[in-house]
Amino acid sequence: MRHIRQPELYSVDYNVLRQRFLSAARRSNAALFEYKHSLHGPGGENLFTDVAYLGERNASKKLVILSGTHGVEGQFGSACQAEWLSANNPLQLPADTALVIVHLINPWGTAWSRRVNEDNVDLNRNFVDWEVAPPRNDKYAELHEAFVCAEWDGPNRDRAEEMLSQARTSAGGHARIAAIVEAGQYDCPDGLFYGGSGPVWSNRTLNDILSTFVAGASDVIVFDLHTGAGPYGYPALLSVAEEDHAGLQWGTSTYGHALKVVMTGKGAITDTGIAATATGYVSAAVRKALPTSRVLPLVIECGTLEGAVVMDAVKADNWLHLFGKLESPLGQKIKKTLRAAFIPHDPEWQQNCLATSLRYFDRALMALASVARPDPGGDIAKNAVSITDWPPAVPVNAKRHERPAVEVHDLHKSFGTHEVLSGVGLSADPGEVVSMIGSSGSGKSTFLRCINLLEQPSSGTIVVDGEEIRMKPAKGGRSHPADMRQVERIRARVGMVFQNFNLWPHMSVLDNIIEAPVHVLGERRQDAVEHAHQLLKKVGLSEKHAQYPGQLSGGQQQRAAIARTLAMRPKVILCDEPTSALDPELVGEVLRVIRQLAEEGNTMILVTHEMQFAREVSHKILFLHQGKVEEQSTPAELFTNPRSERLRQFLSRTL
Numbered sequence: 001m002r003h004i005r006q007p008e009l010y011s012v013d014y015n016v017l018r019q020r021f022l023s024a025a026r027r028s029n030a031a032l033f034e035y036k037h038s039l040h041g042p043g044g045e046n047l048f049t050d051v052a053y054l055g056e057r058n059a060s061k062k063l064v065i066l067s068g069t070h071g072v073e074g075q076f077g078s079a080c081q082a083e084w085l086s087a088n089n090p091l092q093l094p095a096d097t098a099l100v101i102v103h104l105i106n107p108w109g110t111a112w113s114r115r116v117n118e119d120n121v122d123l124n125r126n127f128v129d130w131e132v133a134p135p136r137n138d139k140y141a142e143l144h145e146a147f148v149c150a151e152w153d154g155p156n157r158d159r160a161e162e163m164l165s166q167a168r169t170s171a172g173g174h175a176r177i178a179a180i181v182e183a184g185q186y187d188c189p190d191g192l193f194y195g196g197s198g199p200v201w202s203n204r205t206l207n208d209i210l211s212t213f214v215a216g217a218s219d220v221i222v223f224d225l226h227t228g229a230g231p232y233g234y235p236a237l238l239s240v241a242e243e244d245h246a247g248l249q250w251g252t253s254t255y256g257h258a259l260k261v262v263m264t265g266k267g268a269i270t271d272t273g274i275a276a277t278a279t280g281y282v283s284a285a286v287r288k289a290l291p292t293s294r295v296l297p298l299v300i301e302c303g304t305l306e307g308a309v310v311m312d313a314v315k316a317d318n319w320l321h322l323f324g325k326l327e328s329p330l331g332q333k334i335k336k337t338l339r340a341a342f343i344p345h346d347p348e349w350q351q352n353c354l355a356t357s358l359r360y361f362d363r364a365l366m367a368l369a370s371v372a373r374p375d376p377g378g379d380i381a382k383n384a385v386s387i388t389d390w391p392p393a394v395p396v397n398a399k400r401h402e403r404p405a406v407e408v409h410d411l412h413k414s415f416g417t418h419e420v421l422s423g424v425g426l427s428a429d430p431g432e433v434v435s436m437i438g439s440s441g442s443g444k445s446t447f448l449r450c451i452n453l454l455e456q457p458s459s460g461t462i463v464v465d466g467e468e469i470r471m472k473p474a475k476g477g478r479s480h481p482a483d484m485r486q487v488e489r490i491r492a493r494v495g496m497v498f499q500n501f502n503l504w505p506h507m508s509v510l511d512n513i514i515e516a517p518v519h520v521l522g523e524r525r526q527d528a529v530e531h532a533h534q535l536l537k538k539v540g541l542s543e544k545h546a547q548y549p550g551q552l553s554g555g556q557q558q559r560a561a562i563a564r565t566l567a568m569r570p571k572v573i574l575c576d577e578p579t580s581a582l583d584p585e586l587v588g589e590v591l592r593v594i595r596q597l598a599e600e601g602n603t604m605i606l607v608t609h610e611m612q613f614a615r616e617v618s619h620k621i622l623f624l625h626q627g628k629v630e631e632q633s634t635p636a637e638l639f640t641n642p643r644s645e646r647l648r649q650f651l652s653r654t655l
C-alpha cells in the first residue's frame with residue numbers, strides 16, 4: 001500500500017487545501033486557472049475553484065478528477081488530488097492524453113464545512129434538466145417540518161423526533177426514510193437535500209470547465225470524489241447512470257468487479273449507500289456536457305459512519321445554519337460532529353481511502369493509454385472542438401507576474417581575492433519555493449547570507465518585496481549598504497533558518513520566539529505570546545514552550561527556530577541547510593515542517609543537500625557551480641533531463 005507522506009493533507013482550512021493543491025500542481029508544471037466565487041470563507045478569505053491542466057490542449061483522451069461536490073467532503077478529494085500529483089512527479093501521461101483536475105467545485109461548502117452550497121443546495125441534485133419542471137418529492141414534503149424544527153431541544157423538538165421515529169417505523173427502517181430524503185427535493189429551500197431552483201454557481205462553473213477544457217475529447221474518464229456513504233473505510237468505485245451507455249461497458253472492462261454500476265431513477269434500489277432514487281448527479285452533467293465523447297463517469301464513495309448517524313449530523317448542521325450560532329459552543333460541536341461524519345479522525349481510514357483512490361486513478365490512466373487513437377475520419381474526430389482559447393477563467397499563472405518576493409541580479413561576493421559568487425541571479429515569486437543545490441563550497445550559503453546582508457555583497461542588486469537595497473560605493477570597487485535602517489527593515493521581512501538553529505541558550509523556547517516580535521516589530525507581549533503558542537502547535541512543540549534549548553533534541557531545536565522565524569511573519573524564508581546538523585533520524589521531523597510551510601504558500605529559498613526533498617517541494621531549482629548558476633529549471637526537468645555535464649556528475653554522486 002502507498003503511504004501518505006503527509007497525514008495533515010486532510011485539513012479543514014480552505015486556504016491550506018488550496019495552497020497545497022496549487023503548490024503540487026505548480027511543481028507538476030500544470031497550467032492553472034481559477035474561477036473566483038463571489039463570497040468569502042469564514043476567515044474572510046477569497047474562494048476559488050481551481051483547475052490544473054496537464055498535457056496537450058487538444059488531446060483526444062482526458063482524465064478529469066473533481067473534488068468538493070459536497071463541500072465538507074472536499075478535504076478528502078483535495079488530499080487525493082494533491083497527493084496523486086506529488087506522488088507522480090513528473091506525471092507520465094499516455095500519448096494524446098490530458099489531465100484536468102478540478103479542485104473544490106463547491107469552495108464555499110468546503111470553507112464553511114457544509115455539505116451543501118451557499119444557497120443550501122445539494123450540488124449533486126442540481127444537475128437536473130432545468131428546461132422542464134424538477135422532480136417532485138411529496139413524501140419528503142410530509143417529513144419536512146420535522147427536519148426543520150426551530151428548537152434544538154424542548155417539547156417541539158421532542159415532537160419532531162417522535163414524528164421521524166414513527167415515520168421510520170412505519171416505512172420499515174432508516175434506509176427507507178433515507179431513500180425518500182436523499183432522492184432530493186425541489187420545493188423546500190430550507191430543507192435537506194434541496195436541489196435548488198435553477199443551475200447554481202458551482203453547476204455553471206463545472207459546465208464552463210467541461211466545455212472549456214474537456215469538450216471535443218473522444219474518450220473521457222471523470223472521477224467525482226465523495227465520502228459519507230457505504231461501509232466504513234471502504235472506497236467504493238461506482239458509476240451512476242440513468243440509462244445504459246457506452247461508458248459503462250468501458251468501465252466494467254477496465255475495473256471488473258471493483259466497479260458497481262448504480263442505475264438511478266424513481267423506485268431504484270441499491271446497496272451502495274448512495275441514493276439511487278435521486279437524479280441531477282454530476283455524472284448526468286458530464287454526459288450532457290460532452291455529447292460527442294465516450295464518457296465513463298465514476299464516483300469514489302468512502303464510507304464513514306452509519307447512515308442514520310451521518311443523516312443526523314447533516315440535519316443538525318441544517319438546524320445550525322437556519323437557527324443556531326456558528327461561533328457558540330453548540331455550533332462548534334455540531335460542526336465538529338459533521339466534519340467527523342464525513343472525514344473520520346482515523347489515520348487508517350484516511351490512509352486506506354487515499355491509497356485506494358490513487359490506485360483507481362492509476363488504473364484510469366492505463367485504460368486511457370490502451371484506447372487507440374480515434375480514426376481521423378470518424379464521427380468523434382469530426383465533432384472534435386479544438387481548444388484554442390481558455391476563457392473565461394483567469395489563469396492563475398498570470399498572478400505570478402505580480403512583483404517577485406525576491407529578486408537578485410548579478411551578485412558578486414569576494415572574500416579577499418577569492419571570488420565566491422561571480423554574478424548570481426535569482427527570482428522567487430510569492431508562494432514559490434526555490435532550492436539551491438551544488439557541491440560543497442560552490443557558494444550556496446554565502447548567496448543566502450547576502451540576501452539578508454549577513455554578508456555584504458561586493459556588487460549586485462537585491463530587491464525584497466519590491467524594495468531595492470540601496471548600496472553605495474566603497475573602497476576597492478566594492479559596495480556597502482547605503483542605509484542601515486533600510487537594511488534592518490528589510491531583514492525583519494526576511495526570515496532565516498540556520499544550520500545550527502542559533503537559538504538563544506539562556507532563554508526559554510517561548511522567550512526565544514517572542515523576543516523579536518516584541519522588540520523589533522513592537523508587538524504587544526500578550527499578542528506575541530498567543531502567536532507563539534499557535535506556531536509551537538504548528539511545529540509540534542506545544543509542550544516545550546517553557547524548556548530551554550539545551551533541553552531539546554536537535555530536531556526540536558530546529559523546529560523551535562522555525563517557529564521563531566515565523567513569529568516575524570516574514571515575506572520570505574531563507575533556509576540554510578536546515579537539516580545538515582541533525583542526526584539522520586531527526587531529519588524527517590524538520591523536513592515535514594518545512595514541507596508544510598512550502599505547501600501553505602510561503603515564499604522560500606532553500607539551500608539543501610536533501611535532493612529528494614528539494615525535488616518534492618520546489619517549484620524551481622538552481623544548480624550552483626563555482627559561484628555561478630550552471631543550470632536552473634523545474635525539478636522534473638532538472639532531475640530527469642540535466643543538460644550540463646557537471647550537473648549530471650553532481651546528481652550521479654548525490655542521488
Ligand SMILES: Nc1ncnc2c1ncn2[C@@H]1O[C@H](COP(=O)(O)OP(=O)(O)OP(=O)(O)O)[C@@H](O)[C@H]1O
Pocket residue numbers: 415420438439440441442443444445446447
Ligand atoms: N567568512 C568567510 N571568509 C572567507 N571565506 C569564506 C567565508 N565564508 C565562506 N567562505 C568560502 O566561500 C566558499 C563558499 O562557501 P559557502 O559556505 O557559501 O559554500 P556552500 O556551497 O554553502 O558549501 P556547503 O555546501 O559545504 O555549505 C568556500 O570556499 C568558503 O570557504
